[in-house]
Amino acid sequence: MDQQQRARNRCQWLPALESLPGPRYKALVDQLAADMASGVLQPGQRLPPQRLLADALGVTVGTITRAYQEAERRGLVEARVGSGTRVKDLTEALPHFHHLTRAGHDSIDLSLSIPIPTPLRQQQLTVSLQQVSASPEAVNAALAYQPEQGCPTQREQLCQWLASQGLHFEPQELMLTEGGQHADFLALQTLVKPGEAVASAALTYPGMIAAARQLGLKHLPVGTDAEGIRPDMLERLCQQQRIRLLYLMPEYNNPTGHHMSEARRQAIVDVARRYDMLLLEDGVQFVTEDVRGTPLYRLAPERSLYIFSVSKLLAGGLRFGVLRAPMNLMPQLRVALRAQCWSSPSLMGAVTCQWLTSGDADRLLEWQWEEIRARQALLREILSPYEVSTHPCGFHAWLRLPESMRAADFVQLADARGVTLIAAEPFCVGSQPAPQAVRICITPPASREALAEGLTRIRALLDEEPLMSAPLL
Ligand SMILES: Cc1ncc(COP(=O)(O)O)c(C=O)c1O
The missing domain is CATH 1.10.10.10 (Winged helix-like DNA-binding domain superfamily/Winged helix DNA-binding domain)
Structure with a gap:
């Protein structure tokens, strides 16, 4: 031998x-x-x-x-x-991919991207539950097994509601999922093999980082500018290695707030076509039609997947989302979803679609958009001298700290003053160093007054900057 x-x-x-x-x-x-x-x-x-x-x-x-x-x-x-x-045990998900608030009772939580609290939400869900239970058709749909893509009636209702928001789909290109995270995971798991590469902005949604890691995918960061992913840097990466899928949030990147112009979207699509790359567009951070650019699934329908969920609009607990995919990818996605859970629960779909199509959801959203606009104005006013990037419909803002400050220290100091924030670290792809920046969510406080108080405490910390630098030994 x-x-x-x-x-x-x-x-x-x-x-x-x-x-x-x-x-x-x-x-x-x-x-x-x-x-x-x-x-x-x-x-x-x-x-x-x-x-x-x-x-x-x-x-x-x-x-x-x-x-x-x-x-x-x-x-x-x-x-x-x-x-x-x-x-390593990859099931120990990233330690910082928490979804529940760490804020204590007295703390003002500015760490979570969630819908704005209002009793209206509870009232409307109660009505939707009653309406569904009073409808024999909806009850029967909820009792029956459904096709992998979800109940056809619900997909049609969802298409109608999304069309009223300026997003046009055909029911057959939609798959109902258990929220946006499930749709992200399903797309990665089905379309990218372990060891293959996906790319995204260097700072991106932590749920995506966790999903790519869990699936054993290579997750490569792409350099960005004020409009998000740079097409030239994406192209350079594609020249070096095969990228199967690009994950992006063209409307409003979580966490940096970058919004892509029409020209930028087209340039990204051109690169994707040249290197035969899929595009996974995450629209969970939903924005209103008047400030929305052209979704990528309209520019490149043959290679674009689009994700929507009601988590930021109605409630995260509904676990209701949707994945749009080109028809040629749908058979693979159906097989994967069937292997996972057969189909997403149609009772949740029935309640959500009832809520969306009754007109109640529109009234709630009108209130929420107005509240967000008012909160954005507060943010601009209170943090005016500092470098904040956000979006008119933004649930959050990205604050670049002045030179001498470190994000981890800033988060701790804010915590000591009763404000909970998240530093840049959990959003970083790969092992690149995190910028000294924090994400400020403006939606968790129940009132504008509570938000203003939290922002004022942050402003005071920023103004004290010289006091924060460590003494030289
Ligand atoms: C960009 C993005 N995608 C997906 C999700 C997850 O959405 P869902 O709660 O519907 O799973 C979030 C939640 O914060 C998000 O910000």
């Missing part, structure tokens, strides 16, 4: 690199990600020692060292002196 065969026999994990393209070390990391996702490699499992794996694969030790380093950089493994390199 030759040395290579002996090494192969001793390796507990032996990646098959022959069929994978690109440099060997990258192929090894891609195979590692794929084996983690499929369960071939288990959390905590030790990878073979580097020399042994090099001998087994007939490559240099340097190649294996580089691969293990790259795997560590991508958060797939951890290396400890004395105990080798072990597979």
